[in-house]
Amino acid sequence: MVGAHLGRLTRSASGAPRLYAEALRRDDIHPPEERTVVNAQDNARTTETAGERSAPRGDGIVIAIDGPSGSGKSSTARGTARAREMRYLDTGAMYRALTWWVLHNGVDATTADAAAVARLAAQPVITMGTDPTDPTVRVDGTDVAEDIRSPEVTSGVSAVSAVPEVRERMVALQRDIIAEARRDSGGIVVEGRDITTVVAPEAEVKIYLTASAEARAERRSREVRTSDIAATRADLMRRDLFDSSRAESPLTQTEDALELETTGMSLDEVIALVVKLADEASGEVVPSTGAV
Numbered sequence: 001m002v003g004a005h006l007g008r009l010t011r012s013a014s015g016a017p018r019l020y021a022e023a024l025r026r027d028d029i030h031p032p033e034e035r036t037v038v039n040a041q042d043n044a045r046t047t048e049t050a051g052e053r054s055a056p057r058g059d060g061i062v063i064a065i066d067g068p069s070g071s072g073k074s075s076t077a078r079g080t081a082r083a084r085e086m087r088y089l090d091t092g093a094m095y096r097a098l099t100w101w102v103l104h105n106g107v108d109a110t111t112a113d114a115a116a117v118a119r120l121a122a123q124p125v126i127t128m129g130t131d132p133t134d135p136t137v138r139v140d141g142t143d144v145a146e147d148i149r150s151p152e153v154t155s156g157v158s159a160v161s162a163v164p165e166v167r168e169r170m171v172a173l174q175r176d177i178i179a180e181a182r183r184d185s186g187g188i189v190v191e192g193r194d195i196t197t198v199v200a201p202e203a204e205v206k207i208y209l210t211a212s213a214e215a216r217a218e219r220r221s222r223e224v225r226t227s228d229i230a231a232t233r234a235d236l237m238r239r240d241l242f243d244s245s246r247a248e249s250p251l252t253q254t255e256d257a258l259e260l261e262t263t264g265m266s267l268d269e270v271i272a273l274v275v276k277l278a279d280e281a282s283g284e285v286v287p288s289t290g291a292v
């Protein structure tokens with residue numbers, strides 16, 4: 001796997017750097033020049049983005065991964081965190097946990113008014129365990145790791161996560177977890193829909209993970225063991241549309257995130273590539289100087 005020919009960096013129409021799984025040696029892959037690479041030794045630096053809090057910087061780096069449903073964010077983030085001994089944060093699980101809480105309180109998340117969701121979502125204590133070998137999610141102490149994957153939660157989570165008060169609360173919690181990981185560990189891999197844009201725009205590595213709709217639907221169908229790929233695809237498309245068109249922090253691809261198109265890549269290849277980018281960003285590997 002390591003040393004294999006993995007990808008080719010080009011520019012997308014928007015100018016964003018894009019990585020295709022084709023014919024470039026792993027050793028030739030390096031972060032795009034637009035990306036703000038913050039030296040790991042630059043402890044004193046804080047980054048202020050409009051409306052953002054300052055991010056305290058320790059030795060740990062942050063790898064931010066956004067992308068549509070089924071693109072491989074969770075598996076890639078977890079695998080990378082394990083390989084590099086970093087923490088791991090699945091922010092989607094946090095929105096799912098709040099959606100579970102809303103449903104648990106007898107409210108239909110898809111039809112509830114935003115004020116009712118906001119009121120309910122302010123109540124529970126959400127606790128995230130960030131060990132990539134055993135990530136946990138608790139609502140007021142109850143382990144909800146399994147329940148948050150139910151079809152009911154999946155149907156309601158886009159509506160709940162579009163409520164501004166919900167996002168405000170979750171983003172504050174996510175930034176606290178990130179700050180702690182920077183300070184106390186080798187850093188953290190965070191994945192979701194607004195990590196590169198809102199939660200951690202100062203991240204050393206920013207990736208927009210994609211794959212074709214067909215590949216994503218196939219992956220998800222295999223995961224949930226259904227042969228109805230068309231229904232899975234329709235569900236992914238519905239959620240993608242909702243998540244990328246909402247007013248509050250929609251899923252968007254920015255120019256300074258590396259687009260990683262994974263349709264033809266195995267999970268191991270994707271992880272190896274992200275590990276390589278992280279090694280370079282943390283100064284453990286000197287980027288090669290070959291042309292992109």
Ligand SMILES: Nc1ncnc2c1ncn2[C@@H]1O[C@H](COP(=O)(O)OP(=O)(O)O)[C@@H](O)[C@H]1O
Nearest residue numbers: 069070071072073074075219223262265266267
């Ligand atoms: N590059 C890949 N090739 C094949 N399967 C993949 C790849 N990346 C992820 N998968 C599989 O696809 C499914 C969805 O991946 P997941 O990480 O949950 O995506 P996301 O978090 O973006 O929704 C999982 O079963 C995962 O193992």
Ligand SMILES: Nc1ccn([C@H]2C[C@H](O)[C@@H](COP(=O)(O)OP(=O)(O)O)O2)c(=O)n1
Nearest residue numbers: 069070091092093095157161192193194243
């Ligand atoms: N940072 C994030 C992460 C997830 N969300 C929302 C939008 C998503 O449809 C849901 C569920 O996210 P999750 O990552 O579990 O989604 P997948 O089913 O893995 O594709 O949460 C969000 O709004 N912002």
